[in-house]
Amino acid sequence: MAVKVLNPGLSTTVQDLGRPGYFHLGIPIGGAMDRLALRAANLLVGNDEGAAGLEAVFIGPHLEFTRDALIAVTGADMPIKLDGEEQPSWTALKVRAGQVLSFGFLQTGARIYIAIAGGIDVPIALGSRSTYPIGALGGFKGRAIAKDDELPVGSAAAGTEGRSIPKALRRRPGMPAELRVLPGLYWHRVTEESHRNFFDDQWKVAPEADRMGYRFRGGRPLQFVERDQPFGAGSDPSNIVDSCYPYGSIQVPGGTEPIILHRDAVSGGGYFMVGTVVSADMDLIGQLQPNTPTSFVKVDMDGALKARADRAALLDRIRSVFD
């Protein structure tokens, strides 16, 4: 069975929960940017939470189904249509052979997740079906889907249509968006005044925002603590001897525009970092549109672990919908 791509959207890729274990060789974990949304979509159609689905950013694809299927669309708000007729989001939908799934204009959020019962059955590469386009690895032929592709779908037991995730359990960034940050890494490289400004200022998502990283603008430039640059670091005060980059780490080249590295992060480089977005808030970044006002909120490790526990509790509540 296959799903035929009539129109791929802007950039639609096969994603699951990623391929840990190869970052030391420059291959990032990848996988859905908004992992809660992918997990929820899979649960709705009766898949394993980590089954591969489609992640579409800003513009949805048009897909023709060659066989009856159970699907669900979660994540951003974007009208969902079957043969032109609007359908509920975060809900298991029955699709008949020959029907076409399409989407209206994006309203809020940035990325939708399309799960199909049985999962997208592309070959597993290094333990995952996620697409890593720079390395031409995983996904559908190592790239975003294109017109006339036929996506293989695994077999599935008959699922239940009509089940839905209650609105209260659909996590969304606020307005302004708030991202919790644990300061650290090379935080000591900037002055105390800049420490305060970084958290006081309101930033905006820049147009340069993708699966590798999200750039922000609008806050005051960071001032560096003076030093003689160490051997091998490069001449700019924002340079360091090339180091590893944590997922969620915030680098600020030249001290001006913070960049948060996301699931398809480069694994290292020569820019200092002021800290790291807590793991619990990584999903939210995947739903930020350019120009979204954003505040960074300072937390300590206890705050980071509390956020993590809250997110885990939310996932448990989503799971309990299906008990």
Add this chain to the structure above:
Amino acid sequence: MQNRYSFGGDEHLFVECDESMSLEAFFKSLSMTNAVRDSQIKGVTEICPANASFQIKFNPDIIRPDDMLREVQAIESAASKTDPVIATRIIEIPVFYQDPWTHETLMRFRERHQDPKATDLEYAARINNYSTVDDFIAAHAGSPWFVSMVGFVAGLPFMYQMVDRPRQIQVPKYLRPRTDTPKLTVGYGGCFSCIYSVRGAGGYQMFGITPMPIFDPEQKTSYLRDFMVFFRPGDIVKFKPIGREEYDHTVEDVAAGRFAPAISDVTFDLREFQKDIDGYNARLEGMINGR
């Protein structure tokens, strides 16, 4: 030098062995990441060595961040008592310096360069006080290099020159990064050489190209069938200058599955190396293919 520890959010422990790049800092990073791997701490999901630092990714649901920190600090005190010796491999990498493909690319991006009237090699030779490009190439290919980090993108090696600091080549990156770099370009930025594993954007100066693929997601290249990434942190590399003819032959041999990189297993001892760098390097090079 004492490690500096910091958390990268709730899932990463970041450890800086030294602010400055040196073989000692790299060696400490490599031996500590080896020790962390051997200790099989529960909850560790990724162990990433870098040039003078390293990073451990862990699952805080399995090991609390403070416990993770204590485990790695305990390894630091144990590691300071062990011999600075690693088992690794030395690999000969053929390089076609001044090739037509990187030349075409660098000419296209001349306005992003510090010295638009010179080539990348002419510029690098001049600022490192070599009187000719050939002398500079002889220096680049004249000593072995440590793969001090694999990353940025899939399979890209950062390499650190195994000479004393006054002889170390240093070249700034392009003023503005290029939007294109040929696949397998041998590049240079700061004090690191690299090989671009895939085509794409890049800011390193371009010196030449190797005919030898180092990343193959389809795993069709004969020596990449077991694993798609060629380099590992800690590998020792020796560049071998080749001309157009040998380049073309090697490309054909790779395509036909006949090419096998020259690789030998070696033991590297940092103290012995520091006693006589040139003599130690000459012995290392002698071990390529058991020559």
